[in-house]
Amino acid sequence: MEEFATDERSRLGLAFPVRPLASEVRRRHLSSQGTNALETIDDNPVLLEDGSDDVFGKLRQRKLSQSNPTPRVRSKKMALFEGSSGAPPPSLLYPSTSAPNVTFEENTSSRPRLNPLRTDSGHDRPYRFSFYSNSLPSTIHARSLSEIPGPGQSFQELFTGVDNADQLSHQEPPSSKMSKVPSQATSAGGQPDHLKEKRPGPLSLSGPNSDPESHTWWLDVLQPTDDEMRMLSKVFSIHPLTTEDIQMEETREKIELFRNYYLVCFRGFDQDQYSPTYLEPLNMYIIVFREGILSFHFHATPHPQNVRRRIKQLKDYISVTSDWISYALIDDITDAFGPLIQSIEYEVDSIDELVLILKDTEQSDMLRRIGTCRKKVMGLLRLMGNKADVVKGLAKRCNENWSVAPKSDIGLYLSDIQDHLITMTQNLNHYEKILSRSHSNYLAQISIEMTDANNQINDVLSKLTALGTVLIPMNLITGLWGMNVHVPGQDIQVGYTWFFSIIGALAGFALLGSFLAYRVLVSR
Numbered sequence: 001m002e003e004f005a006t007d008e009r010s011r012l013g014l015a016f017p018v019r020p021l022a023s024e025v026r027r028r029h030l031s032s033q034g035t036n037a038l039e040t041i042d043d044n045p046v047l048l049e050d051g052s053d054d055v056f057g058k059l060r061q062r063k064l065s066q067s068n069p070t071p072r073v074r075s076k077k078m079a080l081f082e083g084s085s086g087a088p089p090p091s092l093l094y095p096s097t098s099a100p101n102v103t104f105e106e107n108t109s110s111r112p113r114l115n116p117l118r119t120d121s122g123h124d125r126p127y128r129f130s131f132y133s134n135s136l137p138s139t140i141h142a143r144s145l146s147e148i149p150g151p152g153q154s155f156q157e158l159f160t161g162v163d164n165a166d167q168l169s170h171q172e173p174p175s176s177k178m179s180k181v182p183s184q185a186t187s188a189g190g191q192p193d194h195l196k197e198k199r200p201g202p203l204s205l206s207g208p209n210s211d212p213e214s215h216t217w218w219l220d221v222l223q224p225t226d227d228e229m230r231m232l233s234k235v236f237s238i239h240p241l242t243t244e245d246i247q248m249e250e251t252r253e254k255i256e257l258f259r260n261y262y263l264v265c266f267r268g269f270d271q272d273q274y275s276p277t278y279l280e281p282l283n284m285y286i287i288v289f290r291e292g293i294l295s296f297h298f299h300a301t302p303h304p305q306n307v308r309r310r311i312k313q314l315k316d317y318i319s320v321t322s323d324w325i326s327y328a329l330i331d332d333i334t335d336a337f338g339p340l341i342q343s344i345e346y347e348v349d350s351i352d353e354l355v356l357i358l359k360d361t362e363q364s365d366m367l368r369r370i371g372t373c374r375k376k377v378m379g380l381l382r383l384m385g386n387k388a389d390v391v392k393g394l395a396k397r398c399n400e401n402w403s404v405a406p407k408s409d410i411g412l413y414l415s416d417i418q419d420h421l422i423t424m425t426q427n428l429n430h431y432e433k434i435l436s437r438s439h440s441n442y443l444a445q446i447s448i449e450m451t452d453a454n455n456q457i458n459d460v461l462s463k464l465t466a467l468g469t470v471l472i473p474m475n476l477i478t479g480l481w482g483m484n485v486h487v488p489g490q491d492i493q494v495g496y497t498w499f500f501s502i503i504g505a506l507a508g509f510a511l512l513g514s515f516l517a518y519r520v521l522v523s524r
Contacts (some may be wrong), residue, residue: 001155004231005146012144025206053271066515115185130220132308134320135161143229152336159292217292220304224296236294237263238287246285246296253386255394261289263395264326268301269383279379284333286326293322303332327417330391334417334424337380341424344380347373348431348438355438356445366442374435381428388421458505466517473513474506 003012062143129141131148142148149158221228226247232244242256243262256263265287270277282301287294295304307328351370358366391414396413480489489498 001231001235004227005149005155006369012146023078034388060215098446124223128222128224130218130304130308131158132218132220132311133158133161134216134315147230159217180337182308212245215291216320216322216325218295218322219292220295221297222300223298226456232294236287236289236333242287247284250285251281251283253390254503255390255397257397261287262392262397263287264511265383266333266387266390267383268303268336270299270509271302271336279376279383281383284329286329288322288326290322293325303329303336306332327410327413331395331413331417334387337384337424340376340380341427344373344431345427348434355442370435370439370442374432374439377432377435378426381425381432383424384421384428388425391421393416462521466514466521469517470510470513 008090008450024079027143099369127141127143129140129142129148131142140148151489221232224232227242229247232238233240237260239258242258245265250265251267252265253267254263254265261277266284266286268282268284270280270282272278277299280298282299284303285296287296307325310328311325314320347369351366351373355366355370395411395414395418399412487498488502492498
């Protein structure tokens with residue numbers, strides 16, 4: 001892991017190298033000067049044995065948790081802080097050749113201000129790594145994996161929560177320590193008990209205290225690259241099947257137990273209503289060890305930040321373990337469905353009440369509303385999918401005797417999540433039935449209205465047909481007599497007897513035809 005960080009740092013041109021042996025050099029220097037390692041280091045440069053000078057930064061002013069009221073002597077390089085109430089020191093002392101491209105404003109802001117004169121340090125890249133540990137007062141956000149450790153800190157110290165300088169300062173001199181070696185409790189293989197690791201692997205994740213609840217870490221990775229996945233898989237002994245599922249972005253929700261960890265695949269959704277990918281699935285892959293947790297996701301999501309905020313609020317009342325962090329992630333993803341389902345409930349009730357009482361002019365967008373709401377419901381049902389079974393399987397593992405399975409107390413919380421998932425799934429199915437009924441009622445109402453309009457048109461056409469039946473014979477007679485044909489009475493030169501007689505006959509025929517047509521229409 002250190003080699004990967006060194007290669008990445010040189011590739012990105014980062015100007016703040018991590019020196020894993022700095023704590024050891026500092027301890028040697030203090031021991032040679034006869035100074036107690038626990039005393040506060042002053043701000044002046046320290047002259048080493050080889051004539052070079054080394055500079056140790058001041059303590060960073062940050063908010064400490066109740067479980068760790070005394071800060072370790074560490075100048076941590078953090079790109080961004082969450083929930084830190086104190087501002088950073090006005091200036092940090094770094095060697096002139098390795099000064100980071102970060103400056104601070106005095107008494108103005110607690111966030112670093114980038115130096116615009118430096119453009120080769122990669123500070124324009126997004127923060128893809130977030131590291132939380134209950135032994136640290138703040139969460140570390142970094143653009144690359146190599147930026148997570150502080151100056152003079154190794155990954156071993158970071159993940160175990162132990163400072164080598166602090167740990168060695170509490171130990172006795174080698175002469176006195178060797179005299180006590182035979183009296184130490186050893187295991188069957190002759191190895192001291194305090195040197196035994198909880199799990200095999202290239203990186204020891206256990207500190208001197210073997211209790212996993214005493215130190216829990218969480219590394220959240222956004223859009224991991226293939227090189228980073230290979231390195232993390234090698235360091236944490238992740239199975240190739242798990243690595244393949246993460247790299248291929250496996251969409252099926254599941255839980256799998258392995259030798260030293262268990263994997264949880266859980267899906268959320270894009271919560272940005274103005275995003276073109278709104279309600280699209282977002283996969284979260286959670287690898288839970290006994291000492292810590294790794295989480296991977298390929299899209300920005302607020303769930304990790306929400307969980308860290310929840311840990312900050314409850315850390316004085318609960319024991320933050322890796323199982324609890326995995327539960328909190330699952331619970332936060334599940335709770336994200338609540339407001340959306342609530343809004344769908346309001347929309348469904350509105351549609352169900354208005355579909356039969358709105359007038360024709362007010363129902364122009366009702367079909368669109370029904371279609372949009374049904375699309376949301378079907379999308380959420382697809383997202384809910386297999387969640388209840390996954391949580392049920394995870395809660396079932398709590399009662400098994402697997403060393404990596406969640407503890408039984410987490411099973412109670414998982415059962416509560418399962419109840420919420422089942423309730424939300426039932427509500428969505430109920431909303432789908434209501435929308436289906438409203439859709440059918442709306443279409444039936446439209447059909448009735450169209451039938452009524454057709455009947456009215458038919459009545460008008462019947463009247464026009466009756467009128468045409470009366471007028472066509474009259475039009476035939478007048479049309480014929482208007483041509484070059486012999487008209488009765490045209491030879492009589494005096495009087496209009498024939499003319500009025502013909503007009504009277506046509507009028508009588510029209511009255512008789514109208515009366516008969518009226519009788520026929522009324523009889524229907």
